[in-house]
Amino acid sequence: MDLLRYVDRDMEPTSREFYRRLGEERAIFGLRCRHCGKLNLPPRRHCACGSQSQQWERRTGGGRVHAFTTQAGAFRFAEPQVIGLIDLDGGGRLFGVLNAAVGELAIGIPVTLDLVEVEGTVLLGFRPLSEGD
Numbered sequence: 264m265d266l267l268r269y270v271d272r273d274m275e276p277t278s279r280e281f282y283r284r285l286g287e288e289r290a291i292f293g294l295r296c297r298h299c300g301k302l303n304l305p306p307r308r309h310c311a312c313g314s315q316s317q318q319w320e321r322r323t324g325g326g327r328v329h330a331f332t333t334q335a336g337a338f339r340f341a342e343p344q345v346i347g348l349i350d351l352d353g354g355g356r357l358f359g360v361l362n363a364a365v366g367e368l369a370i371g372i373p374v375t376l377d378l379v380e381v382e383g384t385v386l387l388g389f390r391p392l393s394e395g396d
Contacts (some may be wrong), residue, residue, distance in 0.1 A: 277308045284319070286385035289378060291322040293355055305367025324376030326351040326389070331361055331368050349374060349389055359387030367391060 274282070277294070278355035284292045304322065309315055331347030344375030345361040345368065360379045361368060372391055379388035 274309065275350050275351040277306050280319075282385065285378065285387065288321075289376075289385075291324050291351070291376060291387075292319045293322055293359070294318065295320045302354045304351065305357060322355070323352050325392075326357075326374055328361070328368060328370055328372050329356060330370065330376060331365070333365060347389075357387055359389050361386050 266288075281292060284290065285356055291304075292306070293302045294306040294310075294312035294317040295302050296312060296314050296320060297316040299310060299312040301312065302320065303310055303317065306317075306319075310317060326349040329348040329350045331345060334344050334346050345363060345365055346358065347361045348356055348358055350356050360372070362377045362379070368391065374389040375392055377388045377390035378384045
């Protein structure tokens with residue numbers, strides 16, 4: 264059963280493009296306003312300055328944990344999942360799955376992109392940086 268089909272169907276076009284790029288290019292992309300230079304991440308159709316003239320810009324995928332919690336099992340997750348907000352290097356804050364146990368996490372620790380696939384849909388995921396990263 265394709266439980267995410269409604270999410271994709273109802274998604275705003277800018278968000279759909281964000282997730283397409285995430286899945287195909289395995290990278291985070293934001294929109295840089297050509298008028299004021301602001302990075303919009305998460306991407307949105309209009310910049311806060313009102314301009315619609317924006318271009319896609321690849322981001323590093325690294326950042327730091329801003330906040331985290333657990334989510335009880337739901338249609339997307341078979342067991343409780345750790346989720347959180349990540350302050351991305353270079354600007355922007357995104358919500359995603361944290362691929363680590365709660366005990367391994369702390370506010371401010373560095374993380375890197377570690378995507379999660381659910382029923383063929385790629386979602387944002389992050390994991391703590393290890394010594395070798």
